[in-house]
Amino acid sequence: MDWNEVNSYTQTTPDLSGGTILIDRDGIISYANDRADALFGYAKNGLREKQITSILPEFNFTQTKPSSMLNARAKHNQGTTFMICVISTPLTLEKKNFYMLEIHLPKTQHPVLAQVNELRELKIALDESTIVAYTDDKGIITYVNEKFCEISKYSAEELIGHTHRMVNSGFHSKVFFEELWRTISSGNVWHGEIRNKAKDGTFYWVDTTIVPFLNESGEPYKYLAIRKDITHYKQVVEDLNKSMQELVDLKFALDTSSIVAITDHKGFIKFVNDKFSKISKYSKEELIGKDHRIINSAFHSKEFFKDLWRTISSGNVWKGEIKNQAKDGSYYWVDTTIVPFLDDYGKPYQYLAIRYEITERKKAEEELQNMMTKIIDIQEEERKRLSRNLHDGIGQNLYSHLISINLLQSQIGHPLLDHMQQEATELIEEVRRISQELRPSVLDDLGLVPAIRSYLLRYSDHYKIDVQFDCYLHSRLTANKEITIYRIIQEALTNIRKYAKTNEAYVTIRELDSLIRVLIEDKGKGFVLNETKRGVGLFSMEERARAVNGEIHIQTNIGEGTKIILEVPL
Incomplete structure (x- = not known):
């Protein structure tokens, strides 16, 4: 057969619904008619020079029986x-060996083969996506x-x-x-989930359907x-559970130990637990x-709640x-944590409030605090009493002695009297200093x-530390x-005198809208706040501030000096 005979054959044979392809021994397409090109989606002559596996990836033409x-x-x-459907026929052209493939569409030309192909396609689909096994009637x-x-790791x-x-x-x-x-x-068909064990000891779950094949007597002969x-699904479900x-x-623990409430983004209550109702004395329906x-309770300022809402x-x-204030008018305190729940845009859509009664x-x-x-x-009163006793008692007696010594000096000149006069003067000054420190009368x-x-x-003269003082007070404050x-x-x-190692300090008092702010600052050596033991002096300052509903804040660092800020409400 020559090339003209091949072309004449492919053009005149009426039963070829697909087309004809000629390939050499290496699987290269030497010729394809128009119907073959169109069948595989190529333009005219588009299949030539292509490898046959590009259109028939599983077809082994070298092991195909002739004309089968x-x-x-x-x-x-x-x-x-x-x-x-492919019919492969070996032939020789110009002393070269080729294979001519006749392509048929099974559904149009071979109805029986079409059903076979559908079953084959089903098997291929099952094998690609599903774990398949057949057993005989005894389960072998x-x-x-x-x-x-692959999944069982057995061959x-x-x-x-x-x-x-x-x-x-x-x-x-x-x-x-x-x-x-049974x-x-x-x-009957059985369906369920089974946990199996692979060869390597690992476990796997399979969703299983077992279908019995019945003989003419209606009895299973294979499955x-x-x-x-x-x-993975079972693991997800297990993790979810x-x-x-x-x-x-967690909910049980919270409900047992905590006062819990959930509100929407506007603050309207959506949920309260039993402890919330119990402490507030309101029913859930009322809340x-x-x-x-x-x-x-009207105890906190508007600014307090503004800051709360600004935060959450x-x-x-x-x-x-x-x-807070309960329904019966009684008051109760709660240590509160409010957690915002955020949507996909980072905006709160609800709030969870967890409270503990304190x-x-x-x-x-x-x-x-009252104590x-x-x-x-009491301490201040005692200081005041001691100061007066020193000033009015010992101080006055010492001053009388000084007058007597001065009188004797005017009558008798003696070095001992000069020494006594100096000592009396120093004692009077010391008593005055102690009296001032205990409770200055001024x-x-x-x-x-x-x-x-x-x-x-007196501080600057005695300790040689220059203190700059600025004060902006409009009127006198309460004695406390x-x-x-x-x-x-x-x-x-x-403390500056003892620890700061500096010769300068600053004291500022300012009256603001609702408070008095006092700043005591130095440019000394500073310290690490959290690593320094809090002494009696700092404790005393904090307690004094709390006694007038004030607060003490300390700002310091090594080499950067120290600021002590006192804020006292008016």
């Missing part, structure tokens, strides 16, 4: 696959596909001839498998088991749909102590500012606040 018809999976130029494995071997040779006990994990009970066999041996690997259980346990103003509406957690603790703190205030008041008589100026003058500010300045300057 075979089913093959074909690949379209656009990537899709379809089934065809007669066939497994590659996916069965087909190791599995065929054995039962599924090879992959039994021991997880399921005997009753489980008895029910399975179902399929009755000719088809189709399985899907659901190991664990997470759910953890959440249930849900309301905001927390229902338990507002920005997506940040707020923590603090709140005094009413008894706050009462104890209040009692302790400390009384101690400070503080009670003239007020805070003159007392501080007088103290700073004045003595508190005075004592804290006194204590701070004492």
Whole structure:
């Protein structure tokens, strides 16, 4: 046969629904008619010079019997696959060996083969996606596909001839498998989830459907088991169940130990637990749909709640102590943490408030604070009494002795009298200094500012530390606040003298809208705040500040000096 005969054959043979392809011994397409080009999605002559495996990837033409018809999976130029029938005929052209492939579309030309191809396609689809096994009526494995071997890690040779006990994990009970066999041996389909064990000891889960094949008597003669690997799904479900259980346990723990409420983004209550109702003395029905103003005690300022809302509406957690009012008018304190829940845009869509009652603790703190205030008041009264006794008692006696010594000096000249005069003068000055430190009379008589100026003058003269003083007060303060500010300045300057290693300090007092702010600053050596033991002096300053509802803040670092800031409400 020559090339003209090939072309004439392909153009005149009417039963070729697909086309004709000629390939050489290396699998290179030497010729393809128009119908073949069109069938595989190529333009005219588009198949020439291509490797046959590009359109028939599984077809082995060298091992095909001459003129035998075979089913093959074909690949379209656009990537899709379809089934065809191929008749391969060897021939010689111009002393070269070729194979002529006659392509048929099974569904149009061969109805029986079309059904066979559909079944073959189904088997291929199953093998690609599913774990498949056949057993005989006794459960002996007669066939497994590659996916069965892949997941079980056994070879087909190791599995065929054995039962599924090879992959039994021991997880399921005997009753489980008895029910399975009772179902399929009755000719019914069984469906369920099974945990198996692979050859290497690992476990895997399969969603299993077992279909019995029945003989003419209606009895099973073999079984088809189709399985899907659901190991990952089961792990996800297990993890989800664990997470759910953890959440249930967490909710139980919270409900048992904490006061819990959930609000929407506007602050309206959506959920409260029993402890919330118990402490607030409101029922859940009375609380849900309301905001927390229902338990507002009016103890905290508007700025307090503005700061709270500013924090949580920005997506940040707020923590603090709140005094609330119950339905019966009683008050209670709660240590509160409010956690915002954020949406995909980072905006809060609800808030979780977790509270712990601290009413008894706050009462104890209040009692302790009252006690400390009384101690400070008693201490100041005692200082005042001692100061007066020193000034009016010992001071006056020493002054009388000095007058007597001066009188004797005017009558008798003697070195001993000069020495006595000097000692008496020094004692009087020391008594005056101690009296001033105990309780300066100028503080009670003239007020805070003159007392501080007088103290700073003596302090600078005695310790050679220059203190710059700025004061902006519009009027006198209460006695408690004045003595508190005075004592804290006194204590701070004492610490500067002892530890700061500097010859300069600054004291500033400013009256703001709602508070008095006092700043005591030095440019000395500073210290690491959290690593330094808090001494009696700092403790005394903090307690004095708390006694007048004030606060002390310290800012310091090595080599950067120290700032002590006192804020006292007006």
